[in-house]
Amino acid sequence: xxxxxxxxxxxxxxxxxxxxxxxxxxxxxxxxxxxxxxxxxxxxxxxxxxxxxxxxxxxxxxxxxxxxxxxxxxxxxxxxxxxxxxxxxxxxxxxxxxxxxxxxxxxxxxxxxxxxxxxxxxxxxxxxxxxxxxxxxxxxxxxxxxxxxxxxxxxxxxxxxxxxxxxxxxxxxxxxxxxxxxxxxxxxxxxxxxxxxxxxxxxxxxxxxxxxxxxxxxxxx
Numbered sequence: 001x002x003x004x005x006x007x008x009x010x011x012x013x014x015x016x017x018x019x020x021x022x023x024x025x026x027x028x029x030x031x032x033x034x035x036x037x038x039x040x041x042x043x044x045x046x047x048x049x050x051x052x053x054x055x056x057x058x059x060x061x062x063x064x065x066x067x068x069x070x071x072x073x074x075x076x077x078x079x080x081x082x083x084x085x086x087x088x089x090x091x092x093x094x095x096x097x098x099x100x101x102x103x104x105x106x107x108x109x110x111x112x113x114x115x116x117x118x119x120x121x122x123x124x125x126x127x128x129x130x131x132x133x134x135x136x137x138x139x140x141x142x143x144x145x146x147x148x149x150x151x152x153x154x155x156x157x158x159x160x161x162x163x164x165x166x167x168x169x170x171x172x173x174x175x176x177x178x179x180x181x182x183x184x185x186x187x188x189x190x191x192x193x194x195x196x197x198x199x200x201x202x203x204x205x206x207x208x209x210x211x212x213x214x215x216x217x218x219x220x221x
Contacts, residue, residue: 018115019108019109019115019140022144023052024048024106024140024143024144024147025109025113025140026113027109027113027114028113029044029047029113030044030106030112030113031111031112031113033046034111034112035069035111036070036111037069037070037071037072037111037120038067038068038069038070038071038074038079038111038119038120039071039079039103039106039107039109039110039111039119040103041079041080041083041100041102041103041104041106041107042083042096042099042100042103043103044102044103045099045101045102045103045104045106046103048099048102048103048143049098049099049102050099051158052147052151052154052155052158053151053155053158054154054155054157054158054161055098055154057095057098057099058095060095064092065086070120071111071119071120071121072120072121074121078119078123078125078126079107079119080104080107080126083096083100083104087100097132098132101129101130101131102129102131102143104126104127104128104129105127105128105129105137105138105140105142105143106127106140106143107119107125107126107127108125108127108139108140127139127142128142129142129143131146131150133150135150156184156187156188157180157184160180160183160184160197161180163197163201164176164179164180164183164201164206167201167207168207176206179200179204179205179206182200183196183197183200186199186200
């Protein structure tokens with residue numbers, strides 16, 4: 001990707017040509033979910049499944065073995081092969097089957113989000129992924145295709161819920177479900193414009209009014 005000479009922000013058209021564009025390949029997300037000198041398909045995949053698709057996955061048990069934080073110290077196995085050995089344990093497989101594949105699709109991005117075709121040990125990286133629903137893909141394009149065709153409904157629902165929680169400053173209630181349904185409908189019929197979500201929220205009864213709490217219902221003077 002071209003870099004500006006003076007270090008200022010510039011617009012880059014057709015960012016897909018540089019394996020960029022959108023939320024998924026942002027370096028801030030890729031770097032946060034990597035432990036320094038190697039990638040972490042587990043952390044990256046978990047972030048996608050939990051934060052974007054809204055799936056709850058329990059915390060791992062306390063005795064999970066820790067992998068080296070340096071790709072050059074993984075021995076003869078690649079990180080993909082090391083994770084496959086870990087999933088061979090039935091106690092680990094049920095959870096890892098839900099998110100490892102999403103993280104492996106990001107192996108074309110290094111520990112700080114740089115594009116790459118080899119890891120830090122010089123081994124060629126493999127970005128192929130077999131997703132939980134039985135479909136498969138490769139790299140960012142494969143993951144995007146999955147998100148569009150099979151994960152879009154979950155992503156839209158998660159986006160609506162998280163944005164509404166943020167706007168209201170509280171957890172969601174059953175009485176919020178009609179508003180969420182309207183938000184999902186308006187988003188899909190409005191060409192998925194973010195402004196439609198904002199409009200639905202700020203015009204809603206929940207946003208314009210605030211439920212009284214017991215401490216605020218004091219006796220009138």
